[in-house]
Amino acid sequence: MLGPLLALGASLSWGLGDFLGGLRARRLPLLTVLVVSQAAGVASIALVVAVRGEGAPGGRHLAYAALAGLVGAAGLAALYRGLAVGAMSVVAPLAATAAVVPVVAGLARGERPSAVQGAGIALALVGVLLAARDPSAGGTRSGMAAGVGLALVAALCFGLLLVALDAASEGDALWATLAMRAASFSLLAAAALALRPSLALGERDLVALALVGVLDTAGNALFALASTESLLSVASVLAQLYPVVTVLLARLVLSERIARSQGAGVVAALAGVALITAG
Numbered sequence: 398m399l400g401p402l403l404a405l406g407a408s409l410s411w412g413l414g415d416f417l418g419g420l421r422a423r424r425l426p427l428l429t430v431l432v433v434s435q436a437a438g439v440a441s442i443a444l445v446v447a448v449r450g451e452g453a454p455g456g457r458h459l460a461y462a463a464l465a466g467l468v469g470a471a472g473l474a475a476l477y478r479g480l481a482v483g484a485m486s487v488v489a490p491l492a493a494t495a496a497v498v499p500v501v502a503g504l505a506r507g508e509r510p511s512a513v514q515g516a517g518i519a520l521a522l523v524g525v526l527l528a529a530r531d532p533s534a535g536g537t538r539s540g541m542a543a544g545v546g547l548a549l550v551a552a553l554c555f556g557l558l559l560v561a562l563d564a565a566s567e568g569d570a571l572w573a574t575l576a577m578r579a580a581s582f583s584l585l586a587a588a589a590l591a592l593r594p595s596l597a598l599g600e601r602d603l604v605a606l607a608l609v610g611v612l613d614t615a616g617n618a619l620f621a622l623a624s625t626e627s628l629l630s631v632a633s634v635l636a637q638l639y640p641v642v643t644v645l646l647a648r649l650v651l652s653e654r655i656a657r658s659q660g661a662g663v664v665a666a667l668a669g670v671a672l673i674t675a676g
Contacts, residue, residue: 400626404636407619412642414612415489416650418473419480419643421605427478428594430606431470432585437610439578442618446575454568462565462573465558466580472554473581473613475547483544485647486655489640490663491548494521496670498556499563517672520665527662542659562621570621578614640667 422430453459472492479488497518558577565573589596598606620636644663647653655663 400623403619403623403626405638407616407623407636408639409642410612410616410619411636411639412489413646414609414616415476415480415639416485416643416646417605417612418477418609419485419488421602421609422477422481425598425602425606426594427474427481428585428589428592429596429598430477430609431474432582432589432594433596433598433603433606434610434613435470435473435578435582435585437607438614439575439582439610441611442571442575442578442614445618446571449571451569451572453572458565458568458573459576461561462576463580465561465565465573466577466582467584468554468557468561469577470581470584472551472558475554476551479544479547479551480643481544483542483548484653484655484659485651486644486653487542487659487663488544488548489643489647490524490666491545492551492555493640493670494524494549494666495552495555495559497521498553499559501556502560513672517669519669520672521669524662524664524666524669527658527665562617566621566625570625571618574614574618574621577617 418430418434472495476488476492479492500514500518562573562577565576616636616639623636
């Protein structure tokens with residue numbers, strides 16, 4: 398029972414963090430949102446690891462975690478920007494199609510997906526096509542809904558993150574989360590030093606961004622722990638519910654409305670993700 402509860406906790410953390418991060422990215426520079434939130438995230442997981450007092454795993458596991466952090470930083474940048482410029486009800490579910498990437502990685506290693514996973518991939522792709530099209534734009538080049546391209550970039554990055562984090566967690570889940578966050582923050586800090594975005598924030602923005610970082614990092618740690626306490630398929634299905642949290646908040650707080658065809662695409666994409674992770 399602990400594993401599913403941890404996975405649901407990860408889903409809640411990710412969904413709420415994505416909503417808050419996307420909301421702040423609508424009024425603050427994207428790099429500012431990323432640097433401040435990731436600083437809070439790495440500080441929070443460093444404190445947990447320090448209190449626990451366990452030694453670090455081998456260098457191979459830390460290297461995989463660092464790779465996860467680098468692609469994760471790119472994924473977060475694409476996701477938050479997509480949530481800022483597009484409809485959260487569309488962008489968040491499309492980013493969750495990251496589950497396709499581990500399946501493709503398995504194919505490259507000679508694995509063969511089950512019939513359920515094959516159906517899930519097909520359903521997810523159909524969902525992406527439906528959700529991506531803005532019916533109000535007709536057949537023009539601008540017919541792709543705002544933020545969709547960024548959502549798909551985020552999906553690719555998060556999919557690669559899942560593959561790398563899975564390998565890193567074989568050493569230690571919490572250390573993997575710390576190394577991943579340290580790598581992503583280092584990359585973003587270097588970008589901030591080069592581009593010098595404004596880091597002058599009011600108290601409310603600072604607290605909100607710190608909460609975003611803690612929630613995102615907590616989601617990673619909870620999922621890593623959930624995968625060690627229950628079947629990976631069970632943990633993945635429950636954790637992939639996080640777009641539902643973002644979509645519900647977008648409806649309740651922002652009163653977002655999307656076209657029926659896009660809504661059908663969102664449902665199809667989420668159903669496809671569930672089939673992929675359950676198969």
